[in-house]
Amino acid sequence: MEEKTYWFDVGRVSAVPLRGARTVRTPSREIAVFRTASNDIFALENKCPHKGGPLSEGIVHGRKVACPLHNWIINLEDGEATGADHGCAKKFPVKIERGHIYIDMGVLAPAE
Ligand code: FES
Numbered sequence: 001m002e003e004k005t006y007w008f009d010v011g012r013v014s015a016v017p018l019r020g021a022r023t024v025r026t027p028s029r030e031i032a033v034f035r036t037a038s039n040d041i042f043a044l045e046n047k048c049p050h051k052g053g054p055l056s057e058g059i060v061h062g063r064k065v066a067c068p069l070h071n072w073i074i075n076l077e078d079g080e081a082t083g084a085d086h087g088c089a090k091k092f093p094v095k096i097e098r099g100h101i102y103i104d105m106g107v108l109a110p111a112e
Contacts (some may be wrong), residue, residue: 006105019035019060021057022056024103030056036060043092043094043103044079044089044090045079048087049087050070053068055067074089077091092105
């Protein structure tokens with residue numbers, strides 16, 4: 001099946017705090033948009049793979065975020081838990097154009 005691509009403008013890079021995140025709501029889920037200290041942008045479902053904690057409220061360090069509930073460390077590049085923990089937050093493709101962040105909403109499937 002051919003995947004559709006639909007890049008949705010979620011606002012300016014500067015609207016996301018450095019080493020922080022902001023959230024974007026869709027009809028089916030909430031997405032956390034992260035900005036690292038080196039200005040890289042990542043988008044993950046705002047739901048920790050452990051017990052659903054809000055990853056957007058975690059501390060960003062390097063290319064990882066620490067979940068605020070039980071401190072699982074989630075890799076921002078692929079959404080995978082690191083270390084001995086296992087699980088994965090859904091990752092969304094992002095691109096930056098003229099200072100704006102676009103998330104590929106074409107990969108959105110109904111929430112399980
Ligand atoms: S809910 Fe994220 S570590 Fe437990």
